[in-house]
Amino acid sequence: MNKTGITDLSxxxxxxxPSLHPDSFVYCTMAFNDPATSLARSAQGAFRExxxxxxxxxxxxxxxxxxxxxxxxxxxxxxxxSALEAVGLTAAxxxxxxxxxxxxxxxxxxYHDHVFIPQADAERAxxxxxxxxxx
Numbered sequence: 001m002n003k004t005g006i007t008d009l010s011x012x013x014x015x016x017x018p019s020l021h022p023d024s025f026v027y028c029t030m031a032f033n034d035p036a037t038s039l040a041r042s043a044q045g046a047f048r049e050x051x052x053x054x055x056x057x058x059x060x061x062x063x064x065x066x067x068x069x070x071x072x073x074x075x076x077x078x079x080x081x082s083a084l085e086a087v088g089l090t091a092a093x094x095x096x097x098x099x100x101x102x103x104x105x106x107x108x109x110x111y112h113d114h115v116f117i118p119q120a121d122a123e124r125a126x127x128x129x130x131x132x133x134x135x
Contacts, residue, residue: 005083005111012089016080018129024059024119026069027105036065044075045107045114056107056116073105074122076115076129084108092132100128 006012025044029052030036037053040046045056062069082089090106093115097104102125105116117125 005081005086007083007086009086009088009092012080012082012086013092013132013135016078016082016129016133018076018078018115018126018133020122020126021075021077023075025056025073025075025116026059026062026067026071027054027056027073027116028062028067028069029054030067036067039065039067045109072119073116074119074125076117076122076126078113078115078129081111082108082113084110089113093129096128096132097125100124102128 006015029049031052039057039061040053040055042061043055043057047054057067059072078089078093090108090113093106093113094104097115097117102117102121104125107114107116115125115129
């Protein structure tokens, strides 16, 4: 796979192919010395915050561990290799979802951006992002 991401916004929007992951995800947090931090190995995402370790886990893993979490989310992956220094992709995605009145949490990874949205809005969010590719 090409290691150079795309920076051109019009190309990113035209070429992105949003896809909805079948599983549900939750955000949770725990103290650094919590035994459940071993879940970080299976987390979809992790971030070290001053207050503790924040994890994005599949809901079933969080339930199995007895963790407290916020809203149940779904993940839409933008299947285009976006460069980390690309300007405007997050803003365009956010604007499209804002227009549809859908909350979004965007996580940028090396190859793709991933958008976590409330489970109830998953199909509407996917449709809004698919429409963005046609604009």
